Amino acid sequence: MSNIKTENIEGILMISVIGEVDASSSIHLDNAFKEAMESGQKKIVTNLTELDYISSAGLGVFISYLDEFSSKEVQLVLFGIKAPVRQVFDILGLGKLLKIVETKEEALQSFNE
Amino acid sequence: MSDKLKIRLSFLGGLIFWLLFAGSNVYLMLVKGYEMKVDYSDFLPQLSFTLFTLSTFIHYRYIITKADTLNFSDLLWKVFITGLVTTLLSLGIQGFFVLFEGRSAVESPLIIHFFYNILVGLIVIFAVSTFVVWKRLILYQKSKNLLQLWRFFELAFGVILIVDFFGFKPGDAYFSVGLVVLVLFSLVLVFNLKWVAYLNFKQKWKGILFILLSGIYLYHFLRILNWFSGTNILVIDMLERVFILGLFGFLFVYAIISILVTLFNLPTSSVFEQKLKEAVDFQKLSQTIPRGETNEQTYEILIESAMSAVFADAAWLEINDGEMQTVTRNLSAAEVDTIKSKIDNQVIQDIITLTFQKGANPTRLNVPLKHTTYKTIMALPIWVQDQQVGFIVLLNEVAEAFNREMVSIVTTFVNQASTSLENLVLIKESLANERYKEQLSIAKTVQKSLLPTEVFNNEALTVEALSVAADEVGGDYYDILAIDQDQYGLIIGDVSGKGTSAAFQMAQMKGVFHSLVREKLSPKVFIQKTNQALSQCLDKSAFITATYFEIDTQAQTLSFSRAGHCPGLLYSAKKKEVSLLEEEGMGLGILRNSTYDKYVVESTVPYSGGDVLLLYTDGITEAKNETGEQFGEERLKQSFLENGAQPPNLIKKAIKEALKGFMGSLTIDDDYTLLVIQLKSHVK
Numbered sequence: 001m002s003n004i005k006t007e008n009i010e011g012i013l014m015i016s017v018i019g020e021v022d023a024s025s026s027i028h029l030d031n032a033f034k035e036a037m038e039s040g041q042k043k044i045v046t047n048l049t050e051l052d053y054i055s056s057a058g059l060g061v062f063i064s065y066l067d068e069f070s071s072k073e074v075q076l077v078l079f080g081i082k083a084p085v086r087q088v089f090d091i092l093g094l095g096k097l098l099k100i101v102e103t104k105e106e107a108l109q110s111f112n113e
Numbered sequence: 114m115s116d117k118l119k120i121r122l123s124f125l126g127g128l129i130f131w132l133l134f135a136g137s138n139v140y141l142m143l144v145k146g147y148e149m150k151v152d153y154s155d156f157l158p159q160l161s162f163t164l165f166t167l168s169t170f171i172h173y174r175y176i177i178t179k180a181d182t183l184n185f186s187d188l189l190w191k192v193f194i195t196g197l198v199t200t201l202l203s204l205g206i207q208g209f210f211v212l213f214e215g216r217s218a219v220e221s222p223l224i225i226h227f228f229y230n231i232l233v234g235l236i237v238i239f240a241v242s243t244f245v246v247w248k249r250l251i252l253y254q255k256s257k258n259l260l261q262l263w264r265f266f267e268l269a270f271g272v273i274l275i276v277d278f279f280g281f282k283p284g285d286a287y288f289s290v291g292l293v294v295l296v297l298f299s300l301v302l303v304f305n306l307k308w309v310a311y312l313n314f315k316q317k318w319k320g321i322l323f324i325l326l327s328g329i330y331l332y333h334f335l336r337i338l339n340w341f342s343g344t345n346i347l348v349i350d351m352l353e354r355v356f357i358l359g360l361f362g363f364l365f366v367y368a369i370i371s372i373l374v375t376l377f378n379l380p381t382s383s384v385f386e387q388k389l390k391e392a393v394d395f396q397k398l399s400q401t402i403p404r405g406e407t408n409e410q411t412y413e414i415l416i417e418s419a420m421s422a423v424f425a426d427a428a429w430l431e432i433n434d435g436e437m438q439t440v441t442r443n444l445s446a447a448e449v450d451t452i453k454s455k456i457d458n459q460v461i462q463d464i465i466t467l468t469f470q471k472g473a474n475p476t477r478l479n480v481p482l483k484h485t486t487y488k489t490i491m492a493l494p495i496w497v498q499d500q501q502v503g504f505i506v507l508l509n510e511v512a513e514a515f516n517r518e519m520v521s522i523v524t525t526f527v528n529q530a531s532t533s534l535e536n537l538v539l540i541k542e543s544l545a546n547e548r549y550k551e552q553l554s555i556a557k558t559v560q561k562s563l564l565p566t567e568v569f570n571n572e573a574l575t576v577e578a579l580s581v582a583a584d585e586v587g588g589d590y591y592d593i594l595a596i597d598q599d600q601y602g603l604i605i606g607d608v609s610g611k612g613t614s615a616a617f618q619m620a621q622m623k624g625v626f627h628s629l630v631r632e633k634l635s636p637k638v639f640i641q642k643t644n645q646a647l648s649q650c651l652d653k654s655a656f657i658t659a660t661y662f663e664i665d666t667q668a669q670t671l672s673f674s675r676a677g678h679c680p681g682l683l684y685s686a687k688k689k690e691v692s693l694l695e696e697e698g699m700g701l702g703i704l705r706n707s708t709y710d711k712y713v714v715e716s717t718v719p720y721s722g723g724d725v726l727l728l729y730t731d732g733i734t735e736a737k738n739e740t741g742e743q744f745g746e747e748r749l750k751q752s753f754l755e756n757g758a759q760p761p762n763l764i765k766k767a768i769k770e771a772l773k774g775f776m777g778s779l780t781i782d783d784d785y786t787l788l789v790i791q792l793k794s795h796v797k
Contacts, residue, residue: 023610030654056609056656056731063703064654084743092658092677093699093712 004028006035009045012108016047021058030061037065042074045107049080054088066097075099079107116175123172130165134158135230141348142226158349159278162233166274166356169237173245185308186316188246189323195242196330199235203337206232222346229341233351236334240360243327247367251305259305266298274356288355295359303367306374314382317375324375328368331361387422391522394418395529408432408537412440415530416505422526423519425507427487431465432495432503434534444508452508455484464492464504471499479515488512491520493527497534556616557582563616563623565592573666573793574601577761579769580786581732588615588657589730589786590622594630599667602630602639605678605728605788606659606701614652621650622657636661636674637715640701644676644713648705656702660694660728669794671726672717676701679731682750684757686723691754694718722794725764727753732785733768736776744775761789 003018015032019025036044069076078100081089089095101107137157177191206228210220252263273291312320342352351357397414416430420442427443441449456462458480463469471494479491487508495503505527509515560582568576580589588608596602604626608618625646629639639661647657658678662671673681677700680693699712720726729749736744748771756767765787772781 053735056607056658057654060609060654060656063656063700066703067705091679092656093697093703096697096699096712097703 004032006032009108012043012045012111013041014045014047014104016050018050020053020055021051021061022053022055023057026055026057026061029058030064033061033065037068037072037074042072043111044074044076045104046076046078047080047104048078048082048085051082051085054085059088059092059094062094062098075111077101077107077110079104120172120175123168123175127165127168127172130161130168131230131234134161134165135227135234137161138230138348139223139226142222142346162349163274163278165234166237166241169241170245173242177242177245177249185250185312186319188249189320192243192246192327193323196239196327199239200330200333202235203232203334207337207340220344225341225344225346226348229347232337232341236338236351236357239330239334240357240364243331243364244360247364250308250371251302251367253305253308255305259302262298262301266295266302269294269298270356270359273359277354277356291355292359292362295355296362299359299363299366303363303370306371309371309375309378310385312375312378312382313386314379317379317382321372321375324368324371328365328372331365331368335361391418391422394422395526408434408534409438409440411530411533411537412438415526416440416442419505419507419523419526422522423491423507423515424509425491426510427508428506430495430503430505433467434502438503452482452484452487452490452506455482456490457483458490461490461492461506464494464501465506467494467501467504469494469501469504471496471501479520481512482508486510489514491515491523493520493523495527495534496531497538502534552613556613560588560616560619563590563619568593569595569601573599574664575761575791575793577765577789577791578787579765580784581781582784583732583782588619589732589784590619590659591728591786591788592623592626593790594627596630596633596663599665600633601662601664601666602626603662603664603728603788603790604659605681605730605786606657607678607730607786608657609655610652614655618647618651618655618657621647622659635715636663636672637713639663640674640676640698640713641710644701644705644709647701648709651702656700658700660698662726664790664792666792668719669721669792670717670719671792672715674698674713674715676713677703679729679734679746682727682753683718683720684725684727684753685721686725686758687721689754689757691727691750691757693750720792722792723758724792725753725757725761726788726790726792727764727768728786728788728790730784730786732781732783733772733787735783736772736781736785737779738775739777739779744772748775761791764789 005016005018007014007016013036015029015036017029021029033044065076068074076098078098079102081100086095086100089098089100099110101110141158177188209228248263252260255263273295276287276291309317309320338352338357341347342350394414395418397418412430412432416428419425420428427441427448429439429441429444429449431437431439439446439449444452453465456465460469461480479489482488482490487510489509489512491507493505494501495505505523507515507523564580565578568578570576576593578591580591582589588606588610590606590608591604593601593603604622606619606622608615608622610618622643625643629642629646634642640659643659643661651657656677659676660673660678660681661676662673662681664671671683671694673694673696675694675696675698677698680695682691683694684691694716696716697712697714699709703709704712727749734744734746734749738744749768752768752771753764756764759767768787
């Protein structure tokens with residue numbers, strides 16, 4: 001079971017993913033991204049500090065938006081990934097395609113660069 | 114003994130005993146008449162009469178039980194026909210005496226006794242068969258007490274039949290007591306007339322006629338017996354027997370009571386017929402469920418039964434079962450619109466606009482209508498799962514035609530129809546579910562068939578594989594093929610997602626693997642080309658993780674490229690340690706253009722004889738125990754290290770045990786695959 005929270009921090013959309021993202025709950029994550037794209041968000045940070053587990057379906061959500069992010073010039077930054085989850089991202093090679101930082105401050109800061 | 118045999122035997126017995134009775138009777142008469150002082154006892158005719166009566170009773174008991182006892186008209190018809198035949202024959206006898214009246218030859222005791230014996234036979238046949246029919250009628254829908262009472266009644270008849278043996282005469286104490294007993298029994302029993310209710314109007318008239326005729330036959334028989342009795346020369350006078358009198362009395366009383374009750378029931382029989390029809394309609398409505406019939410059939414039955422229940426002249430039904438359906442009876446669409454415009458009652462307005470509230474309890478669902486043809490209207494809402502989905506409107510040309518009773522019966526019909534409709538919805542859902550399960554099982558079969566049935570075990574390699582699919586169809590895939598004499602291509606992969614699409618994607622992967630392996634590509638190019646091929650056909654959010662190995666048994670090297678799959682483990686037999694075959698890489702289908710290619714890396718590691726390669730899917734490392742902890746790479750590595758020196762099948766077993774021990778009472782709900790490849794050193 002997972003819980004998705006979205007909030008707006010000075011024009012930056014923060015999506016927090018809490019708990020476990022499996023096949024059924026990945027739909028919520030997908031909806032959050034879909035809404036962000038529909039509302040024309042360009043800056044998104046994803047807070048994964050409370051994400052305990054992500055299944056391949058959950059990873060599939062990130063993968064499915066890669067093309068759209070780059071074509072619409074949307075910047076996505078992930079932060080706070082726990083080590084086991086980070087390992088999953090890395091084994092798959094997603095670590096090279098997604099911008100992953102340690103803290104929320106770094107994530108918010110990265111848009112100013 | 115079969116019933117057929119019993120019927121035949123009892124018939125034969127009846128015939129023999131009657132002949133015996135007639136013969137001995139005539140003999141007795143002769144002995145008496147000529148005052149020959151021989152055996153004067155009338156023991157033989159009495160005994161044979163008793164046995165004849167019993168045989169006849171047994172005979173009809175079996176014949177009439179065999180008939181469909183529920184068909185009362187047929188039962189009464191049997192009485193009528195038996196009575197007709199016996200009466201006609203007895204009339205013939207009577208005619209004979211009337212014709213030759215006054216001639217001494219005819220009035221000789223011999224002739225009188227001859228015909229009297231025939232007459233007694235006919236009377237016993239008619240009376241006993243009628244008795245059995247009355248029995249069937251009285252015992253229709255019997256209670257335990259009634260059955261008990263009837264048995265006593267039959268027993269009393271039996272006892273009296275035997276006691277009659279001793280030739281008591283009217284005026285004897287026994288004679289009166291026996292008659293009183295039989296009369297009392299009869300009076301209690303004759304009021305069991307439940308069968309009358311089940312006759313329809315026409316059948317009731319027929320019944321009255323048949324029973325009336327039976328009564329006339331009985332009367333006729335009594336008269337003719339009386340005539341014979343009047344000759345005063347009979348050896349045995351049947352009218353002096355309690356059995357015969359009691360039997361006649363019982364048959365008579367039941368006939369009279371039946372006629373009266375049937376007569377009084379005539380006016381109400383239409384009501385009973387109506388109720389019966391309602392019950393049948395009700396049953397029809399509920400039977401549409403198991404028969405798996407369509408909604409349309411339920412609407413048809415509902416409108417038909419509702420109309421006939423309230424004698425409506427016209428009706429229509431509108432219901433939304435995905436689309437708006439309208440069923441009309443004796444109405445055109447234009448008329449329906451006209452009637453709708455004439456409705457000025459708010460409740461009915463609400464019902465036909467589907468805005469009626471379920472909680473609302475309308476006191477009057479039938480109201481007057483200002484219409485040229487129809488004067489009364491009744492409307493009822495139809496609910497499915499607490500939603501008003503439709504309504505039924507019933508019309509009558511007479512003002513105030515519907516009453517409270519009718520509203521309640523239609524309400525029952527509508528409720529039953531609603532249940533049927535709800536059940537149809539449920540049946541459809543469960544069918545869809547069933548179909549989905551079937552697809553899954555097909556997909557599972559497909560998936561299983563995609564995995565190799567045989568793996569290598571030769572002088573260069575020994576491969577042990579374990580692949581278990583979860584409840585749902587998973588997407589674990591592995592395969593190993595010989596490229597040439599010394600080289601083997603080995604792939605392990607995991608398709609994201611589950612179900613039929615995963616099985617389908619696995620099939621595609623197998624196709625790609627088998628075609629590319631033949632091209633003897635390096636692992637790096639192999640992965641790049643695989644990505645290219647799969648990018649065309651994978652779903653947007655689907656991806657596949659895989660590792661491709663090229664095992665060169667001559668050079669004793671492992672070349673591999675990892676496409677996002679869990680890194681393999683290599684056990685060194687010499688050093689007794691496990692190393693991770695970790696290399697950069699990216700899952701197939703994540704990038705679907707040439708930019709993918711730069712993320713693919715190839716490495717080559719040497720091996721020596723006895724080294725073991727362990728490959729797996731994330732179902733193993735992500736298996737969770739009761740506390741939610743994952744089995745993880747470390748535990749796998751440890752177990753592998755401890756058992757690496759063993760033969761491959763034991764390594765597989767040991768890891769499986771370790772995993773099982775970790776899981777405790779839980780089972781893995783993901784699919785998982787374990788491949789153990791023992792690499793051997795061999796020199797050609």
